[in-house]
Amino acid sequence: MSTPRRLLIIEDDASFARTLGRSFERRGYAVTTLSGPDGLEARVAAFRPDHAVVDLRLGGASGLTCVAALHGLDAAMKIVVLTGFASIATAVEAIKLGATNYLTKPANTDDIEAAFARVDGDAGATIVPAPPTSIKTLEWEHIHQTLADVDFNISEAARRLGMHRRTLARKLDKRHMG
Template identity: 45%
Template sequence: MKTPDPVQAPALKKLLLVDDDEAFRERLAVAMKRRGYETLTAPSAAEALRLAPAFGPTAAVVDLKMPEENGLVLVKALRERFPNIVVIVLTGYGSIATALDAVRLGAADYLTKPADADRIHEALQGKTPSVEAPLPEVETPTLDRVEWEHMQRILSDCGHNISQTARVLGIDRRSLQRKLSKYPPNK
């Protein structure tokens, strides 16, 4: 009777990468392949949901901001279809509210861009940055800056429709126009 080899290669992870930025998506796919992942890329949530069943992903990296769908919708759909999938949300528009939404919907981590392949790999493995590693200096934005960024995000989500954005924010349309006409606060 042959005994099993004690050193076995780890199971290959099937990673679904969903980002509308083609250059970033393809560079990340190459980097993750080097780290032992079998990768499949998709430019949109709809395409990802179309391709996912045949691929059977065990992990996914999902961009939050995509033209047709919000990445959070995809997080929820992937977790429903693949209950054990590990989902990491990437965004250039980080906020506490969307981070909480992502985690509530089942994301394992929420990273702001630019996130390098090593950091994404660590997140997929469930590792957090070392406590001993120096944290980068982050300047806390002012309340005015946070408000301006929030208005810009809602405006974008509403297709740049001022009236609809004002209704969503619960403020007068003219007040919103005045706030948007100002330059963004520096910090």
């Protein structure tokens, strides 16, 4: 009898984490969850996951710190970052820190499992010209890069962007997709 795959879900939305966990349990995974980076090392030591799903934005914390910690604890772990705040900057950082893949919400269990399976890049991927980038997209990517640079500290990001903290918070609330 083979041992089940062990999945750690780090997600601050308890309802979503529970639903995702049940879905993976039906597929034969042993599942445990965390709502943020607190207690991560102890949970990994006790549970020994070989897969992880990490939300990029964990309340006031960054999921990128969890990705780095998980990769540092087990470089072979397959880590998928799941986010409603996708940007090129955070995708690149997540991969550099050890994520296997990066998916935007909404993503289902099939999408996540496919991302776990796809650990190698595809040099034969079709290269298509990118559509012109809109000003709103450029603004969002600049905001997100600044947020990543300051470990998602909204006050510091607002200062660096030259805007009021509440203005930045409103922009983030409008952009929230999951």
